[in-house]
Amino acid sequence: MATHDGSTGVLLGLACGDALGEPVEGWSADRIAAEHGTLTEFVQGRVPPGGLTDDTEQALRVARSLVECDGFDPDDASRRFVEWYEGGAVGIGGLTRRVLRRIADGDDWERAARVGKTARRAATPATGA
Numbered sequence: 001m002a003t004h005d006g007s008t009g010v011l012l013g014l015a016c017g018d019a020l021g022e023p024v025e026g027w028s029a030d031r032i033a034a035e036h037g038t039l040t041e042f043v044q045g046r047v048p049p050g051g052l053t054d055d056t057e058q059a060l061r062v063a064r065s066l067v068e069c070d071g072f073d074p075d076d077a078s079r080r081f082v083e084w085y086e087g088g089a090v091g092i093g094g095l096t097r098r099v100l101r102r103i104a105d106g107d108d109w110e111r112a113a114r115v116g117k118t119a120r121r122a123a124t125p126a127t128g129a
Contacts, residue, residue: 011063015056022046022053022091046091054091057084078109 023045
């Protein structure tokens with residue numbers, strides 16, 4: 001069982017790693033090396049250097065929900081995501097934005113996620129795989 005300090009350490013490590021990597025997300029190792037050498041400091045990305053990314057924001061909301069609800073409660077977690085979204089979430093992806101908008105407009109989280117997943121599949125070209 002994780003201790004409070006252990007859980008805090010996990011979230012802090014996630015936040016630091018995510019903030020360090022966010023400005024170069026999706027880049028090749030060669031491109032990172034060419035532009036930054038070894039990335040050892042926070043640099044400007046979509047969020048201010050060292051700021052909280054959308055992934056970290058979502059992880060913190062899940063963690064708070066797990067603690068406050070004494071386990072996973074998808075209704076509570078989705079409510080927290082919608083509050084974050086409506087508060088001006090930065091760096092949020094298109095699919096996440098569409099799903100959270102549907103929930104905010106009254107869809108339950110399961111239907112919103114299912115519709116979002118279907119819409120994404122329809123928009124993705126077939127690869128023959």
